Amino acid sequence: MTLDEIILARCSVRAYDAERPVPAEHIAALGEAARLAPSACNSQTWRFVAVTDRERIHRLCDEGMRPVIRNKWLRDAPLVMVGCSQLDLVANTLGSKVTGIEYFQLDLGIAMEHMALKATELGLGTCWIGWLKEDAIKAILGIPDRVRVMALLAVGYAKEGQPPKKRSRKPLRKILFSDTWGQSFPERE
C-alpha cells in the first residue's frame, strides 16, 4: 500500500473479531514503527503496554473508561496498546513551562499514529481512545505514579459485516492557509 492508501484506509474500527489474535510479530512491528518516531530533543518519552491478556482487556474496558461513551466493544479487541509518557527533565518539565507546549503530548500523538498507520498497512483496524480513567488503568497494569497514561489504541481485525463509518472532514481550504491566517491555500484545478 502507498502512504496515501494507508491514510485513506485508516478509520476508527469499533467492532472486532475477538477470536482472531494479533500475531506477536505484528505487535513488534507496531512497536518498531513507534520507536522510530521523532520526539522533542529526542526525549523518547513514550512507553507502550501491549495488552493481549483477555481478563486485563475486560478490566480496561469495564474500569478504565469514562462512562459517557458506549465502549463495550473494547472487550472484543484482541490487543489494546496503552500509550504512556515518562517525562524527562529538559524538554518536558523545564521546556514546557516556558512555551506552554506539552511536548510529550504531541510526541505521544506522533508515535502512536505511526502505530495506527502501520496497523492499517497490516490489515488491522484501530481506534484511538482518550476518554479514560488514568488511575484505574495504572492500577490494572502496574504503571508507576510518575508515568502519565495518555491514550489507548484498540487494535484487531474488524468483525466481518460491520463496516466502520467514515467520518467527514472539513475541506482543505478551511484548514490550510497560505502565508497568513485565514487566506485559503489555492485549491488544485
Place this chain on the structure above:
Amino acid sequence: MTLDEIILARCSVRAYDAERPVPAEHIAALGEAARLAPSACNSQTWRFVAVTDRERIHRLCDEGMRPVIRNKWLRDAPLVMVGCSQLDLVANTLGSKVTGIEYFQLDLGIAMEHMALKATELGLGTCWIGWLKEDAIKAILGIPDRVRVMALLAVGYAKEGQPPKKRSRKPLRKILFSDTWGQSFPERE
C-alpha cells in the same frame, strides 16, 4: 516507498536548498495528508499556515524562535508549515478538564506527522520545531489570540553534501511492554 521505508527515511533535516521551492501541489498533498488524520471526537482542531514568502520565513526564524538553539538554518527552508490549534468546546475544553489530557496537542502531533511522512515520501526533508515564541509568530502571520501555535515543520529539499545525522533510539524492549508495565515485550528471534 513502503511505510517502513518512509518511517526509516524520515529524519530531521537542518540544511535546506533555499533555491529550490516546494511545488504547490506538494504543499496541497501535505495538507491533504493532515486533513484525513483522526482527532478527538473528530474535532479537527488543527489549522496550518503554509509559509513560503521569503521575508516572513526570515522573520519566523529571527523573531519567532527561542534563542538557545542555533536555528539560523531555518532561513533557508523554502516552506514552513505553522501548526495551530483552534480549540473546540466539548473535547478540548470540557473534556480536557476531566482527564488532564490535552487532546488538541495529541491531535496536532498526529496530523502534522502525517505531513512529515508524506513529505518524506515526496523526497522532502522536514524538521519539527517546538522551541518557539507563540506571540511573535501570531503577530507575523496574523493568527488570532484564541488560536494556539503548537509547532513548526520546516520543509524543503535537503542541501546536497550535508547529510542529516541519524539520532539514536532506545531499544524496543525499553519502550514496549507486555501486559504489565516493565515486562519487556518478547524480542523477535
